[in-house]
Amino acid sequence: MSTLSTSQKQQLPADLTVFERGWLSSNNILFVGKDSTALVDTGYCTHTDQTLALVRASLKDRPLDHIINTHLHSDHCGGNAALQAAYGRTNGTVQTHIPYGLAKHVASWDDDALSYKPTGQNCPRFTFQYTMQHGDEVMLGDTNWQVHAAPGHDPHSIILFEPESRTLISADALWQNGFGVVFQELEGERAFDEVAQTLDVIERLNPQTVIPGHGSVFAGDEVTAALAVARNRLDGFVQNxxxxxxxxxxxxxxxxxxxxxxxxxxxxxxxxxxxxxxxxxxxxxxxxxxxxxxxxxxxxxxxxxxxxxxxxxxxxxx
Ligand SMILES: [Zn+2]
Structure with missing residues (x-):
């Protein structure tokens, strides 16, 4: 786990902390507001102890009120079950929000449709209370964040944008050096166009700071550069x-x-x-x-x- 530099911290809203987790576990973003707390994405299941320790150390005696998942790959929601156990049954009522598109598969826990079984990955079963889709807003900490559809890497993924600070939580739709595997393309469905459209959406949102699903926070000119890298990489995949x-x-x-x-x-x-x-x-x-x-x-x-x-x-x- 690495910590943010002072300049990166200054660019981020004061009520959020980024736990940069590497590549097995996605980054986690913890919001501690006046009235509520929330965690965006929860890492891979084998890192659960570290996830719980990081959240507990930051929240101290406060409950975790909300879990938000940008998408349901195992590295983004593998800690849901443990957090629900820690902050649900014994310590209040954590509410879990997932993208609408896979809700029925989570409800019935279809680990084929959720990709865990076919890819040989693990994800302990969890429950949810709310779904999110394009056009919704979610309260994270003290601020409302916009929910935008971000198909491509995952057809059901959402990204989160806060317009005042122009902060984007980009999940695996945009990293500083690319984007996540486009799974639908492997399965014989076209999705490179959706990757391109999602990059256009991100460009139109014009974020000042991007908190990616993996890797370091980046900002300013680095966002422009990251979009160019992603488009170039996508072009290479489309050609070949x-x-x-x-x-x-x-x-x-x-x-x-x-x-x-x-x-x-x-x-x-x-x-x-x-x-x-x-x-x-x-x-x-x-x-x-x-x-x-x-x-x-x-x-x-x-x-x-x-x-x-x-x-x-x-x-x-x-
Ligand atoms: Zn992913």
């Missing part, structure tokens, strides 16, 4: 969709390594074979390669790129 698919597979493998830290290479390959998303992408984009050759190639690429290393029979996260 297999490039996006290869990037996505490496992201999913690295994500598992971040979770496990080390795994016997044979078990890693077995996990890939047992995780349906990989076979779906191979069959759709790389059907000329056998599964074993295909996976082995990616592991070599991760090692060559410095994202993993091999020791004995183990593959280790770097």
């Amino acid at each position: 969709p297999p490039k996006h698919a290869r990037y996505a597979i490496k992201v999913l493998l690295k994500y598992k390594l971040l979770e496990l830290q080390s795994i016997p290479e044979s078990a890693f390959i077995d996990w890939v074979k047992a995780t349906p998303y990989f076979e779906m992408v191979r069959g759709r984009c790389f059907a000329d390669k056998s599964m074993d050759m295909w996976v082995a190639g990616y592991i070599e690429e991760l090692i060559a790129g410095g994202a993993a290393r091999r020791e004995g029979g183990l593959v280790l996260n770097v």
Whole structure:
């Protein structure tokens, strides 16, 4: 976890704190207002103890009143269940707000539709009280924030904008150096256009400061630069969709390594074979390669790129 520099803090509204969590867990944004408190996104489930410790240390004796999820990928809502247990049953009534699009799947806990099962990720079951969609406003701390639809990385994602300070919580729609994997494209549905439209929405909002789903807060000219980087990256994917698919597979493998830290290479390959998303992408984009050759190639690429290393029979996260 890193802390913000003084200049970054000055640019942010006074009632919010950003917990920058890295890549396995999304950033969490804690609001402590006069009347209510809220947490935007809750990290991955294996980091739950750290999430609870960070929230408790900041809230001290105050309850957590609201949990907000920008979208329901496992790295953004994996702490929901533990926070609901800590601040719901025993300590008041935390209210959870999720994007409207997946509400029925959360209600019935369909972990296929929620992506956890096909991608081999974990997310403890949680409940919700409210849904959010484009045009809504949510009170975070002392201020109303606008809810904007942000399809592309995830068709149901929302982003949050506060017009007075021009602060944007951009989730995985815009990072300082790109944006999240466009999952629908891997599944055979067109979504690169939606990524572009969401970048246009962000440009029109004209944020001064962006709090991304992963990585550091950025502001001013850095926002303009980030939009240019994202558009350039998107253009590369549009011109060459297999490039996006290869990037996505490496992201999913690295994500598992971040979770496990080390795994016997044979078990890693077995996990890939047992995780349906990989076979779906191979069959759709790389059907000329056998599964074993295909996976082995990616592991070599991760090692060559410095994202993993091999020791004995183990593959280790770097
Ligand atoms: Zn995501």
